[in-house]
Amino acid sequence: MSVPAGLQEIADDFAALGNNDRLQLLLDFSRELPALPQRYADHPQLLEPVPECQSPIFLLTEVAGTGPEAVVRLYFSAPEEAPTTRGFAGILHEGLDGLSAEEVLAVPPDFPLRLSLESAVSPLRLRGMSGMLARIQRQVREKSTATTA
Amino acid sequence: MTAPRSTSSSPASSAAGSPEPDPVDSQPNATPTDSDPKIAEYAHPRRLVGTEWLAKHLDDPTVKVVESDEDVLLYDTGHIPGAVKVDWHTELNDPVTRDYLDSAAFAKLMSDKGIGRDDTIVVYGDKSNWWAAYALWVFSLFGHADVRLLDGGRAKWQAEGRELTTEQPEVEPTEYPVVQRDDSAIRAFRSDVEAHLVKKAPLIDVRSPQEYTGERTHMPDYPEEGALRGGHIPGAQSVPWAKAANDDGTFKSRSELAALYSDEKGLAPGDDVIAYCRIGERSSHTWFVLSHLLGFERVRNYDGSWTEWGNAVRVPIVTGDEPGDPAAARR
Numbered sequence: 413m414s415v416p417a418g419l420q421e422i423a424d425d426f427a428a429l430g431n432n433d434r435l436q437l438l439l440d441f442s443r444e445l446p447a448l449p450q451r452y453a454d455h456p457q458l459l460e461p462v463p464e465c466q467s468p469i470f471l472l473t474e475v476a477g478t479g480p481e482a483v484v485r486l487y488f489s490a491p492e493e494a495p496t497t498r499g500f501a502g503i504l505h506e507g508l509d510g511l512s513a514e515e516v517l518a519v520p521p522d523f524p525l526r527l528s529l530e531s532a533v534s535p536l537r538l539r540g541m542s543g544m545l546a547r548i549q550r551q552v553r554e555k556s557t558a559t560t561a
Numbered sequence: 562m563t564a565p566r567s568t569s570s571s572p573a574s575s576a577a578g579s580p581e582p583d584p585v586d587s588q589p590n591a592t593p594t595d596s597d598p599k600i601a602e603y604a605h606p607r608r609l610v611g612t613e614w615l616a617k618h619l620d621d622p623t624v625k626v627v628e629s630d631e632d633v634l635l636y637d638t639g640h641i642p643g644a645v646k647v648d649w650h651t652e653l654n655d656p657v658t659r660d661y662l663d664s665a666a667f668a669k670l671m672s673d674k675g676i677g678r679d680d681t682i683v684v685y686g687d688k689s690n691w692w693a694a695y696a697l698w699v700f701s702l703f704g705h706a707d708v709r710l711l712d713g714g715r716a717k718w719q720a721e722g723r724e725l726t727t728e729q730p731e732v733e734p735t736e737y738p739v740v741q742r743d744d745s746a747i748r749a750f751r752s753d754v755e756a757h758l759v760k761k762a763p764l765i766d767v768r769s770p771q772e773y774t775g776e777r778t779h780m781p782d783y784p785e786e787g788a789l790r791g792g793h794i795p796g797a798q799s800v801p802w803a804k805a806a807n808d809d810g811t812f813k814s815r816s817e818l819a820a821l822y823s824d825e826k827g828l829a830p831g832d833d834v835i836a837y838c839r840i841g842e843r844s845s846h847t848w849f850v851l852s853h854l855l856g857f858e859r860v861r862n863y864d865g866s867w868t869e870w871g872n873a874v875r876v877p878i879v880t881g882d883e884p885g886d887p888a889a890a891r892r
Contacts (some may be wrong), residue, residue, distance in 0.1 A: 428880070
Protein backbone atom coordinates (compact mmCIF):
# COMPACT_ATOMS: atom_id res chain seq x y z
CA MET A 413 0.00 0.00 0.00
CA SER A 414 1.36 3.37 -0.88
CA VAL A 415 -0.06 6.79 -1.49
CA PRO A 416 0.59 8.11 -5.02
CA ALA A 417 2.80 11.21 -5.11
CA GLY A 418 0.03 13.58 -6.22
CA LEU A 419 -2.33 12.44 -3.50
CA GLN A 420 0.43 12.62 -0.89
CA GLU A 421 1.14 16.18 -1.96
CA ILE A 422 -2.50 17.07 -1.28
CA ALA A 423 -2.28 15.45 2.16
CA ASP A 424 0.90 17.44 2.86
CA ASP A 425 -0.81 20.66 1.80
CA PHE A 426 -3.67 20.04 4.23
CA ALA A 427 -1.25 19.08 7.01
CA ALA A 428 0.59 22.38 6.66
CA LEU A 429 -2.56 24.46 7.31
CA GLY A 430 -4.71 25.43 10.29
CA ASN A 431 -8.29 24.20 10.47
CA ASN A 432 -9.88 27.26 8.87
CA ASP A 433 -7.51 27.17 5.93
CA ARG A 434 -8.07 23.43 5.59
CA LEU A 435 -11.77 24.11 5.08
CA GLN A 436 -10.96 26.77 2.50
CA LEU A 437 -8.68 24.33 0.67
CA LEU A 438 -11.42 21.70 0.73
CA LEU A 439 -13.78 24.32 -0.69
CA ASP A 440 -11.26 24.98 -3.50
CA PHE A 441 -11.29 21.29 -4.35
CA SER A 442 -15.07 21.33 -4.38
CA ARG A 443 -15.06 24.22 -6.85
CA GLU A 444 -12.47 22.56 -9.06
CA LEU A 445 -14.34 19.27 -9.41
CA PRO A 446 -14.87 18.96 -13.18
CA ALA A 447 -18.41 18.70 -14.47
CA LEU A 448 -19.50 15.38 -15.92
CA PRO A 449 -18.73 14.96 -19.61
CA GLN A 450 -21.83 15.11 -21.75
CA ARG A 451 -21.87 11.36 -22.42
CA TYR A 452 -22.42 10.73 -18.72
CA ALA A 453 -24.47 13.81 -17.96
CA ASP A 454 -26.98 12.44 -20.46
CA HIS A 455 -26.94 9.00 -18.80
CA PRO A 456 -26.69 9.49 -15.05
CA GLN A 457 -27.87 5.92 -14.47
CA LEU A 458 -24.41 4.72 -15.52
CA LEU A 459 -22.92 6.20 -12.35
CA GLU A 460 -22.72 4.36 -9.03
CA PRO A 461 -24.28 6.03 -5.97
CA VAL A 462 -22.16 6.42 -2.84
CA PRO A 463 -24.63 6.06 0.04
CA GLU A 464 -21.86 6.42 2.64
CA CYS A 465 -21.91 10.14 1.95
CA GLN A 466 -24.47 12.32 3.70
CA SER A 467 -25.27 14.04 0.43
CA PRO A 468 -26.03 12.42 -2.89
CA ILE A 469 -22.96 11.72 -4.97
CA PHE A 470 -22.42 9.42 -7.92
CA LEU A 471 -19.19 8.20 -9.40
CA LEU A 472 -17.87 6.25 -12.34
CA THR A 473 -14.44 4.99 -13.34
CA GLU A 474 -13.15 4.29 -16.81
CA VAL A 475 -10.26 1.88 -17.16
CA ALA A 476 -8.48 1.85 -20.52
CA GLY A 477 -7.62 -1.78 -21.14
CA THR A 478 -6.75 -4.30 -18.46
CA GLY A 479 -3.79 -5.11 -16.26
CA PRO A 480 -1.88 -3.05 -13.69
CA GLU A 481 -0.78 -0.43 -16.24
CA ALA A 482 -4.31 0.37 -17.44
CA VAL A 483 -5.07 4.06 -17.11
CA VAL A 484 -7.92 5.08 -14.79
CA ARG A 485 -10.21 8.05 -15.34
CA LEU A 486 -12.61 9.25 -12.65
CA TYR A 487 -15.97 11.01 -13.00
CA PHE A 488 -18.14 12.41 -10.24
CA SER A 489 -21.52 14.03 -9.95
CA ALA A 490 -22.50 15.88 -6.75
CA PRO A 491 -24.77 18.87 -6.17
CA GLU A 492 -23.51 22.36 -5.42
CA GLU A 493 -25.32 22.26 -2.06
CA ALA A 494 -22.97 19.48 -0.95
CA PRO A 495 -19.60 21.22 -1.02
CA THR A 496 -17.94 18.90 1.51
CA THR A 497 -18.80 15.84 -0.54
CA ARG A 498 -17.72 17.65 -3.69
CA GLY A 499 -14.47 18.56 -1.97
CA PHE A 500 -13.76 14.92 -1.15
CA ALA A 501 -14.46 14.00 -4.77
CA GLY A 502 -12.22 16.84 -5.94
CA ILE A 503 -9.31 15.52 -3.87
CA LEU A 504 -9.70 12.04 -5.27
CA HIS A 505 -10.02 13.39 -8.79
CA GLU A 506 -6.96 15.60 -8.49
CA GLY A 507 -4.89 12.86 -6.87
CA LEU A 508 -5.94 9.78 -8.82
CA ASP A 509 -7.30 10.70 -12.24
CA GLY A 510 -4.99 9.47 -14.99
CA LEU A 511 -2.99 7.09 -12.79
CA SER A 512 -2.57 3.39 -13.45
CA ALA A 513 -4.90 0.78 -12.01
CA GLU A 514 -2.03 -0.48 -9.85
CA GLU A 515 -1.46 2.95 -8.35
CA VAL A 516 -5.16 3.53 -7.66
CA LEU A 517 -5.49 0.12 -6.00
CA ALA A 518 -2.44 0.80 -3.84
CA VAL A 519 -4.09 3.70 -2.00
CA PRO A 520 -4.60 2.57 1.61
CA PRO A 521 -8.27 2.51 2.71
CA ASP A 522 -7.51 4.82 5.62
CA PHE A 523 -6.18 7.55 3.32
CA PRO A 524 -9.07 9.93 4.19
CA LEU A 525 -7.90 9.86 7.80
CA ARG A 526 -4.45 11.04 6.69
CA LEU A 527 -5.79 14.37 5.39
CA SER A 528 -5.65 16.14 8.76
CA LEU A 529 -9.37 16.88 8.42
CA GLU A 530 -10.74 15.02 11.46
CA SER A 531 -11.08 18.08 13.63
CA ALA A 532 -12.10 20.49 10.87
CA VAL A 533 -14.63 18.19 9.22
CA SER A 534 -15.20 15.32 11.73
CA PRO A 535 -14.43 11.60 11.36
CA LEU A 536 -18.07 10.77 10.67
CA ARG A 537 -18.13 12.96 7.59
CA LEU A 538 -14.80 11.55 6.42
CA ARG A 539 -16.40 8.12 6.22
CA GLY A 540 -18.14 9.37 3.10
CA MET A 541 -14.77 9.80 1.44
CA SER A 542 -13.74 6.28 2.51
CA GLY A 543 -16.91 5.04 0.83
CA MET A 544 -15.99 6.81 -2.41
CA LEU A 545 -12.46 5.42 -2.34
CA ALA A 546 -13.67 1.88 -1.68
CA ARG A 547 -16.11 2.07 -4.57
CA ILE A 548 -13.51 3.51 -6.94
CA GLN A 549 -11.10 0.73 -6.05
CA ARG A 550 -13.73 -1.96 -6.42
CA GLN A 551 -14.70 -0.69 -9.87
CA VAL A 552 -11.05 -0.44 -10.94
CA ARG A 553 -10.30 -3.93 -9.64
CA GLU A 554 -13.25 -5.37 -11.56
CA LYS A 555 -12.56 -3.47 -14.75
CA SER A 556 -8.80 -3.91 -14.82
CA THR A 557 -9.03 -7.67 -14.33
CA ALA A 558 -12.01 -8.23 -16.61
CA THR A 559 -11.38 -10.60 -19.46
CA THR A 560 -12.51 -9.15 -22.75
CA ALA A 561 -15.46 -11.01 -24.11
CA MET B 562 -50.81 4.66 24.49
CA THR B 563 -52.60 2.50 22.01
CA ALA B 564 -55.78 4.36 21.14
CA PRO B 565 -55.59 8.00 20.17
CA ARG B 566 -57.29 10.18 22.75
CA SER B 567 -59.52 12.99 21.76
CA THR B 568 -57.98 16.25 22.86
CA SER B 569 -61.30 17.65 23.96
CA SER B 570 -61.74 14.86 26.50
CA SER B 571 -58.29 15.28 27.95
CA PRO B 572 -58.07 17.28 31.17
CA ALA B 573 -54.77 18.59 29.91
CA SER B 574 -56.42 20.25 26.94
CA SER B 575 -57.37 23.16 29.15
CA ALA B 576 -53.73 24.11 28.93
CA ALA B 577 -54.14 24.74 25.24
CA GLY B 578 -55.52 28.20 25.82
CA SER B 579 -52.89 29.18 28.36
CA PRO B 580 -49.62 27.49 27.55
CA GLU B 581 -46.66 27.59 29.88
CA PRO B 582 -44.98 30.97 29.50
CA ASP B 583 -42.11 30.82 27.07
CA PRO B 584 -38.82 32.00 28.69
CA VAL B 585 -38.43 34.42 25.83
CA ASP B 586 -41.54 36.25 27.01
CA SER B 587 -40.44 36.53 30.62
CA GLN B 588 -37.26 38.31 29.63
CA PRO B 589 -38.46 40.39 26.72
CA ASN B 590 -35.86 42.38 24.91
CA ALA B 591 -36.42 45.08 22.36
CA THR B 592 -36.37 42.75 19.38
CA PRO B 593 -39.89 42.66 17.96
CA THR B 594 -41.87 39.57 17.06
CA ASP B 595 -42.53 38.86 13.40
CA SER B 596 -46.10 40.05 12.91
CA ASP B 597 -46.72 37.78 9.93
CA PRO B 598 -50.23 36.32 10.44
CA LYS B 599 -49.07 32.72 10.05
CA ILE B 600 -46.38 33.19 12.70
CA ALA B 601 -48.71 35.09 15.02
CA GLU B 602 -50.91 31.98 15.25
CA TYR B 603 -48.23 29.82 16.84
CA ALA B 604 -48.09 29.29 20.60
CA HIS B 605 -44.72 31.06 20.92
CA PRO B 606 -44.63 33.45 17.97
CA ARG B 607 -41.36 34.97 19.15
CA ARG B 608 -39.60 31.72 18.31
CA LEU B 609 -39.96 31.97 14.54
CA VAL B 610 -39.19 34.69 12.02
CA GLY B 611 -39.77 34.88 8.29
CA THR B 612 -37.20 35.78 5.66
CA GLU B 613 -38.73 39.24 5.21
CA TRP B 614 -38.41 39.97 8.94
CA LEU B 615 -34.80 38.81 8.96
CA ALA B 616 -33.90 40.88 5.91
CA LYS B 617 -35.19 43.96 7.75
CA HIS B 618 -33.27 43.15 10.94
CA LEU B 619 -29.86 42.28 9.51
CA ASP B 620 -28.44 45.60 10.64
CA ASP B 621 -29.88 45.35 14.14
CA PRO B 622 -26.83 45.02 16.42
CA THR B 623 -28.70 42.84 18.92
CA VAL B 624 -29.82 40.32 16.28
CA LYS B 625 -27.14 37.67 15.70
CA VAL B 626 -27.64 35.31 12.77
CA VAL B 627 -26.27 31.77 13.00
CA GLU B 628 -26.06 29.29 10.13
CA SER B 629 -25.99 25.64 11.16
CA ASP B 630 -25.87 23.03 8.39
CA GLU B 631 -25.32 19.38 7.90
CA ASP B 632 -22.60 20.23 5.38
CA VAL B 633 -19.70 21.88 7.17
CA LEU B 634 -18.67 23.85 4.06
CA LEU B 635 -22.03 25.12 2.89
CA TYR B 636 -21.75 28.34 4.91
CA ASP B 637 -18.44 29.05 3.23
CA THR B 638 -19.99 28.91 -0.23
CA GLY B 639 -22.12 31.92 0.69
CA HIS B 640 -24.23 32.85 3.72
CA ILE B 641 -26.66 35.49 4.90
CA PRO B 642 -24.72 38.75 5.38
CA GLY B 643 -23.39 38.99 8.91
CA ALA B 644 -24.18 35.36 9.79
CA VAL B 645 -21.68 33.26 11.72
CA LYS B 646 -21.33 29.49 11.36
CA VAL B 647 -21.92 27.01 14.18
CA ASP B 648 -21.13 23.42 13.21
CA TRP B 649 -22.89 20.62 15.10
CA HIS B 650 -20.09 18.08 14.71
CA THR B 651 -17.10 20.18 15.50
CA GLU B 652 -18.54 22.87 17.77
CA LEU B 653 -21.62 21.60 19.61
CA ASN B 654 -20.48 18.07 20.44
CA ASP B 655 -17.91 17.23 23.04
CA PRO B 656 -15.03 15.56 21.19
CA VAL B 657 -14.54 12.85 23.82
CA THR B 658 -17.80 12.17 25.66
CA ARG B 659 -20.99 11.56 23.69
CA ASP B 660 -22.47 14.76 25.00
CA TYR B 661 -22.79 18.42 24.23
CA LEU B 662 -20.24 21.00 25.11
CA ASP B 663 -20.01 22.05 28.76
CA SER B 664 -20.83 25.41 30.29
CA ALA B 665 -17.37 26.90 29.91
CA ALA B 666 -17.08 25.72 26.32
CA PHE B 667 -20.52 27.12 25.50
CA ALA B 668 -19.62 30.51 26.96
CA LYS B 669 -16.45 30.54 24.89
CA LEU B 670 -18.31 29.47 21.74
CA MET B 671 -20.88 32.25 22.14
CA SER B 672 -18.19 34.80 22.90
CA ASP B 673 -16.13 33.71 19.89
CA LYS B 674 -19.20 34.06 17.68
CA GLY B 675 -19.88 37.54 19.00
CA ILE B 676 -23.14 36.59 20.69
CA GLY B 677 -24.17 38.21 23.97
CA ARG B 678 -26.46 36.61 26.55
CA ASP B 679 -29.24 39.13 25.83
CA ASP B 680 -28.90 39.03 22.07
CA THR B 681 -31.57 37.66 19.79
CA ILE B 682 -30.21 34.67 17.90
CA VAL B 683 -31.81 33.68 14.61
CA VAL B 684 -30.70 30.24 13.44
CA TYR B 685 -31.12 28.93 9.92
CA GLY B 686 -29.69 26.03 7.95
CA ASP B 687 -29.95 23.43 5.22
CA LYS B 688 -32.17 20.33 5.11
CA SER B 689 -35.37 22.08 6.31
CA ASN B 690 -33.58 23.44 9.37
CA TRP B 691 -32.74 20.09 10.99
CA TRP B 692 -29.40 21.24 12.22
CA ALA B 693 -30.66 24.73 12.89
CA ALA B 694 -33.35 23.27 15.16
CA TYR B 695 -30.71 21.11 16.77
CA ALA B 696 -28.51 24.15 17.43
CA LEU B 697 -31.50 26.04 18.83
CA TRP B 698 -32.23 23.11 21.14
CA VAL B 699 -28.61 22.99 22.35
CA PHE B 700 -28.65 26.77 22.93
CA SER B 701 -31.82 26.23 24.93
CA LEU B 702 -30.07 23.70 27.18
CA PHE B 703 -27.98 26.66 28.29
CA GLY B 704 -31.04 28.80 28.77
CA HIS B 705 -30.28 31.33 26.06
CA ALA B 706 -33.57 33.18 26.28
CA ASP B 707 -34.11 34.62 22.84
CA VAL B 708 -33.23 32.14 20.13
CA ARG B 709 -35.43 31.87 17.05
CA LEU B 710 -35.57 29.89 13.83
CA LEU B 711 -35.78 31.29 10.32
CA ASP B 712 -38.88 29.74 8.75
CA GLY B 713 -37.82 27.88 5.61
CA GLY B 714 -34.14 28.10 6.42
CA ARG B 715 -31.37 28.54 3.93
CA ALA B 716 -33.26 27.11 0.97
CA LYS B 717 -36.11 29.63 1.22
CA TRP B 718 -33.77 32.60 1.60
CA GLN B 719 -31.89 31.40 -1.47
CA ALA B 720 -35.02 30.61 -3.47
CA GLU B 721 -36.22 34.17 -2.90
CA GLY B 722 -33.00 35.45 -4.46
CA ARG B 723 -31.93 37.18 -1.26
CA GLU B 724 -28.34 38.22 -0.71
CA LEU B 725 -25.67 35.68 0.18
CA THR B 726 -22.06 36.61 0.72
CA THR B 727 -18.76 34.83 1.28
CA GLU B 728 -17.51 37.80 3.30
CA GLN B 729 -16.62 36.78 6.85
CA PRO B 730 -18.39 38.98 9.39
CA GLU B 731 -16.33 41.08 11.76
CA VAL B 732 -16.91 39.46 15.13
CA GLU B 733 -16.46 41.33 18.38
CA PRO B 734 -15.97 38.79 21.21
CA THR B 735 -18.51 39.16 24.00
CA GLU B 736 -18.49 38.51 27.74
CA TYR B 737 -20.90 35.58 27.59
CA PRO B 738 -21.44 34.31 31.14
CA VAL B 739 -20.67 30.72 32.11
CA VAL B 740 -24.16 29.33 32.76
CA GLN B 741 -25.04 25.90 34.05
CA ARG B 742 -26.42 23.64 31.36
CA ASP B 743 -29.84 22.35 32.40
CA ASP B 744 -30.72 19.06 30.72
CA SER B 745 -33.73 18.33 32.90
CA ALA B 746 -36.41 20.30 31.07
CA ILE B 747 -35.89 19.45 27.42
CA ARG B 748 -33.45 16.53 27.22
CA ALA B 749 -34.22 12.87 27.90
CA PHE B 750 -31.68 10.18 28.64
CA ARG B 751 -32.15 6.43 28.22
CA SER B 752 -33.23 6.04 31.86
CA ASP B 753 -35.87 8.74 31.32
CA VAL B 754 -37.20 6.83 28.35
CA GLU B 755 -37.33 3.63 30.40
CA ALA B 756 -39.30 5.45 33.10
CA HIS B 757 -41.52 6.82 30.35
CA LEU B 758 -42.35 3.27 29.22
CA VAL B 759 -43.45 2.32 32.71
CA LYS B 760 -45.82 5.31 32.76
CA LYS B 761 -46.98 4.52 29.22
CA ALA B 762 -46.37 8.17 28.45
CA PRO B 763 -46.29 9.23 24.80
CA LEU B 764 -43.20 8.72 22.69
CA ILE B 765 -42.87 10.04 19.17
CA ASP B 766 -40.59 8.38 16.66
CA VAL B 767 -39.82 10.95 13.96
CA ARG B 768 -37.76 8.75 11.67
CA SER B 769 -38.83 7.45 8.26
CA PRO B 770 -41.53 4.75 8.22
CA GLN B 771 -38.93 2.18 7.10
CA GLU B 772 -36.75 2.94 10.10
CA TYR B 773 -39.78 2.74 12.40
CA THR B 774 -40.88 -0.68 11.22
CA GLY B 775 -37.36 -2.04 11.35
CA GLU B 776 -37.03 -2.58 7.63
CA ARG B 777 -34.04 -0.23 7.74
CA THR B 778 -31.61 0.51 10.55
CA HIS B 779 -30.61 3.84 9.07
CA MET B 780 -31.92 6.69 6.96
CA PRO B 781 -32.03 5.88 3.27
CA ASP B 782 -28.83 7.84 2.56
CA TYR B 783 -27.00 7.38 5.85
CA PRO B 784 -25.92 3.74 6.08
CA GLU B 785 -22.94 4.40 8.32
CA GLU B 786 -25.02 5.67 11.19
CA GLY B 787 -27.15 2.62 11.74
CA ALA B 788 -27.78 0.37 14.67
CA LEU B 789 -27.58 -3.35 15.31
CA ARG B 790 -31.34 -3.81 15.39
CA GLY B 791 -34.14 -2.20 13.44
CA GLY B 792 -37.48 -1.17 14.93
CA HIS B 793 -38.76 1.35 17.44
CA ILE B 794 -39.10 1.95 21.17
CA PRO B 795 -42.13 0.03 22.50
CA GLY B 796 -45.24 2.22 22.45
CA ALA B 797 -43.73 4.93 20.26
CA GLN B 798 -46.00 6.42 17.63
CA SER B 799 -44.61 7.18 14.20
CA VAL B 800 -44.80 10.80 13.04
CA PRO B 801 -42.00 11.42 10.54
CA TRP B 802 -40.54 14.89 11.18
CA ALA B 803 -41.17 16.02 7.61
CA LYS B 804 -44.92 15.90 8.11
CA ALA B 805 -44.51 19.15 10.03
CA ALA B 806 -42.87 20.89 7.09
CA ASN B 807 -44.10 22.18 3.77
CA ASP B 808 -42.22 21.40 0.58
CA ASP B 809 -40.33 24.68 0.80
CA GLY B 810 -39.04 23.80 4.27
CA THR B 811 -41.34 26.21 6.12
CA PHE B 812 -43.41 24.92 9.01
CA LYS B 813 -47.02 24.00 8.45
CA SER B 814 -49.65 26.25 9.97
CA ARG B 815 -50.66 25.85 13.59
CA SER B 816 -53.99 24.29 12.69
CA GLU B 817 -52.33 21.79 10.35
CA LEU B 818 -49.84 20.87 13.06
CA ALA B 819 -52.58 20.48 15.65
CA ALA B 820 -54.46 18.20 13.26
CA LEU B 821 -51.37 16.07 12.83
CA TYR B 822 -50.24 15.70 16.44
CA SER B 823 -53.44 16.13 18.40
CA ASP B 824 -56.33 15.00 16.20
CA GLU B 825 -54.43 12.21 14.47
CA LYS B 826 -52.07 11.05 17.22
CA GLY B 827 -54.01 12.08 20.29
CA LEU B 828 -51.33 14.20 21.92
CA ALA B 829 -52.47 16.97 24.23
CA PRO B 830 -50.48 20.09 25.18
CA GLY B 831 -50.28 18.92 28.80
CA ASP B 832 -48.76 15.54 27.89
CA ASP B 833 -45.24 14.59 28.86
CA VAL B 834 -43.77 13.78 25.45
CA ILE B 835 -40.40 12.38 24.42
CA ALA B 836 -39.32 12.58 20.78
CA TYR B 837 -36.44 10.69 19.25
CA CYS B 838 -34.88 9.90 15.89
CA ARG B 839 -31.45 8.53 15.03
CA ILE B 840 -29.08 10.93 16.76
CA GLY B 841 -31.45 13.66 17.93
CA GLU B 842 -31.33 16.13 15.07
CA ARG B 843 -34.60 15.38 13.30
CA SER B 844 -36.32 15.07 16.67
CA SER B 845 -35.06 18.57 17.54
CA HIS B 846 -37.21 19.74 14.64
CA THR B 847 -40.24 17.94 16.12
CA TRP B 848 -39.34 19.16 19.62
CA PHE B 849 -39.43 22.72 18.26
CA VAL B 850 -42.81 22.14 16.64
CA LEU B 851 -44.40 20.65 19.74
CA SER B 852 -42.83 23.07 22.24
CA HIS B 853 -42.85 26.37 20.44
CA LEU B 854 -45.36 26.15 17.62
CA LEU B 855 -48.01 24.14 19.48
CA GLY B 856 -47.09 25.20 23.03
CA PHE B 857 -46.73 21.76 24.62
CA GLU B 858 -45.36 22.26 28.12
CA ARG B 859 -43.24 19.17 28.61
CA VAL B 860 -41.41 17.91 25.56
CA ARG B 861 -38.01 16.29 25.76
CA ASN B 862 -35.65 15.28 22.98
CA TYR B 863 -33.98 11.90 23.50
CA ASP B 864 -30.71 12.64 21.73
CA GLY B 865 -29.30 9.18 22.38
CA SER B 866 -32.11 8.14 20.04
CA TRP B 867 -31.98 5.01 17.95
CA THR B 868 -28.18 4.83 17.76
CA GLU B 869 -28.25 4.27 21.52
CA TRP B 870 -31.54 2.40 22.00
CA GLY B 871 -31.07 0.16 18.96
CA ASN B 872 -27.66 -0.94 20.21
CA ALA B 873 -28.20 -1.05 23.97
CA VAL B 874 -28.02 -4.32 25.88
CA ARG B 875 -31.24 -5.69 27.44
CA VAL B 876 -33.42 -3.00 25.99
CA PRO B 877 -36.69 -4.02 24.30
CA ILE B 878 -37.71 -3.01 20.81
CA VAL B 879 -40.77 -3.49 18.65
CA THR B 880 -40.75 -4.15 14.91
CA GLY B 881 -43.55 -3.55 12.44
CA ASP B 882 -46.20 -0.88 11.99
CA GLU B 883 -47.82 -1.06 15.42
CA PRO B 884 -46.49 0.92 18.40
CA GLY B 885 -46.54 -2.19 20.58
CA ASP B 886 -47.09 -2.44 24.30
CA PRO B 887 -44.55 -0.63 26.46
CA ALA B 888 -45.51 -2.68 29.52
CA ALA B 889 -45.11 -6.05 27.80
CA ALA B 890 -41.63 -5.02 26.89
CA ARG B 891 -40.60 -5.01 30.55
CA ARG B 892 -41.01 -8.73 31.08
